[in-house]
Amino acid sequence: MNKKNDPLTNIANRFALIEYLKSVKDVNLFLIDIDNFNNINNAFGLEMGDLSLIEITRLLNLAKPSSSKLFRVNSDEFAIVSLDVMSSQKLSDIASSIISFFDQSEIYLSEEISIRVSLSIGISIGSGADILNHARTVIKELREHKRGSFKIYDPSSVFIKKQQENIYWINKIKEAFEEERLITYYQPIINNATEKIEKYECLIRICENGVLTPPIRFMEASKLTGTLSLVTKTVIEQSFKKFSDTEYQFSINITSTDLYLNFLEDTLLRSAKKYNISPSRISLEVLEDIDTLTEDILAQLNSLRYHGFKISIDDFGSSSSNFSRLLEFSPDYLKIDGSFIRNILSDKKSLTIVEAIVLLCKKSDIKIIAEFVHNKDVQAKVKELGIEYSQGYYFGEPREELQ
Structure with a gap:
């Protein structure tokens, strides 16, 4: 059994993706998340869910840029990686084209059952495995407002800064409990x-070296860590x-x-x-x-x-x-x-x-x-x-x- 191949869709898996990202530089990564995929499993069963994933893989192979590689990251998450030099406009055009392609594509699960799926796409540019996390963060940001859309990772966005601040305060609130501060x-x-x-x-x-921190700074992190x-x-x-x-x-x-x-x-x-x-x-x-x-x-x-x-x-x-x-x-x-x-x-x-x-x-x-x-x-x-x-x-x- 190939440990870097997804047995259901017969494409490279997450392990292969991480290894590939570490071996190349300056890549464009399109992380594709199927919106509300659980609804398919719940409505039609896991077998039909697997059939839909196989068909989605086929459609992604048709929709992706010809020189790019396709990976299955998780159950309902795929990644397209391209080494081509692309402008922001080009990245947007590709993502928009993939979303439109799926909007117009019928997925047949049986003679009686057909579905359509929408995709959310997070785009990140750079090197190393971190760009996968960047793209995933973008999808989280997208889904605060809408689905069936795309966004390019921007490290200066308010959402990203908030995520980074939460990580900081998650560690701080943990230390505060341990040190009774x-x-x-x-x-x-x-x-x-x-x-x-x-x-x-x-x-x-929170008191640290005489400096007081009000709850507005750390309550969200406390909620995320279950310490509220x-x-x-x-x-x-x-x-x-x-x-x-x-x-x-x-x-x-x-x-x-x-x-x-x-x-x-x-x-x-x-x-x-x-x-x-x-x-x-x-x-x-x-x-x-x-x-x-x-x-x-x-x-x-x-x-x-x-x-x-x-x-x-x-x-x-x-x-x-x-x-x-x-x-x-x-x-x-x-x-x-x-x-x-x-x-x-x-x-x-x-x-x-x-x-x-x-x-x-x-x-x-x-x-x-x-x-x-x-x-x-x-x-x-x-x-x-x-x-x-x-x-x-x-x-x-x-x-x-x-x-």
Whole structure:
């Protein structure tokens, strides 16, 4: 048996591709991924799926440039490699031609069954096995927006930079857990009636050599590595311990991942008992938009409310916020999206949106927290509107110790 030959399609396989890429320089690689190939297997069975792959191989051999080589990389992934010198326009023309060819080609699996397939093509140029990863990254970028299209790898694209940043933070979040460098910081929330600190929001940071990193930098990497729930559990443990000898209320940010894993109720109740803290002192801030709350998640949140925990909707007023879902759920607190508060004095639209939210919450008995209060004039306007709580650098930035 030839270890470098694919037994199903009888073309060179991934091992042959890697070896070939290492032996040549300045190649053009077209990575071809069959869109939704699993649908074929699910609808017609694996045998028909294999027949379609054989036919797709035949069509690719017809569509590819005559001087290029064809490889089967994975089950539904192929690569065309050309050594010809090509401009970006030429690369685009070839990819477009292959996609059009398949758009017009019928694949017959039997006398009764015929299908058409669409392809996504990632193109990369260069030397070595890395260009295969580059092409695969391009396909991931493509599929965030559409299928049945192509794209040339651009190392300066926002998507690529984000992927590189995620890799960096994946390593950093791993080190932070191992070295116990995840630290909770606390930002005061002011009761606008008493003008005193009544609550704190608990905010996680990574501390490295005195430099603090906010969660916006590493939460995506934490999600990718499956450590998001560990971040939440760290905040719960540290914050409950911090507030055990105080009378302050405090809020903890939770994500949909925490709710899907369904550990919050048990963890929170155990921590409340351990540190002798009444659940009524704790608000759980739902980070996702209100319209992402499924019936299962709503049931879980309502169960937490039954035990005494308060629920807060964060960043309300963003474009995807759903007022009808808000009324259906009726949280205890609502945080108005900080961008509106920041611009409340200079932007009439921001003021109008805030006024509408305030009116809705007053009629629904929902307490409001204004974030991003950064000066006395904004605070004066917030109080004038009847907003119950304020939070922002005007009152204090997040700190490791309570003010």
